[in-house]
Amino acid sequence: MKKFLIAAVAASxxxxxxxxxxxxxxxxxxxxVKVTKKPTYKPAPQRYQxxxxxxxxxxxxxxxxxxxxxxxxxxxxxxxxRNLKAPPRGYHYVQSGNDAVLxxxxxxxxxxxxxxxxx
Numbered sequence: 001m002k003k004f005l006i007a008a009v010a011a012s013x014x015x016x017x018x019x020x021x022x023x024x025x026x027x028x029x030x031x032x033v034k035v036t037k038k039p040t041y042k043p044a045p046q047r048y049q050x051x052x053x054x055x056x057x058x059x060x061x062x063x064x065x066x067x068x069x070x071x072x073x074x075x076x077x078x079x080x081x082r083n084l085k086a087p088p089r090g091y092h093y094v095q096s097g098n099d100a101v102l103x104x105x106x107x108x109x110x111x112x113x114x115x116x117x118x119x
Contacts, residue, residue: 056069056070056096057071059113060110062110064107064109065103072095074094076092084100087102090105091104091111098118099113099114100118101113101114102114
């Protein structure tokens, strides 16, 4: 039994390189396939354009006033316009286009709108 095991181990050691040899696939040679890439064209780099702001002119009482959407935004001194009275405490006048808007200082809520007063 001992001789049989030694003979089996010796035969496996001798046969191992033969099993690891490259295999023949019937005479066909495997050549690498040439892959041709289509030329890629890069589009021209796009320039950054600021998004166009859509100005509002339809302000309503109770809405929050956002200066980004007001055309010709600036604070108004009521003394320079005789049609405007002194604003109550906590409010100020703001120009949006040709309109004067009375806005709360802390909340930004519109209290009154005077259309086409400023020219």
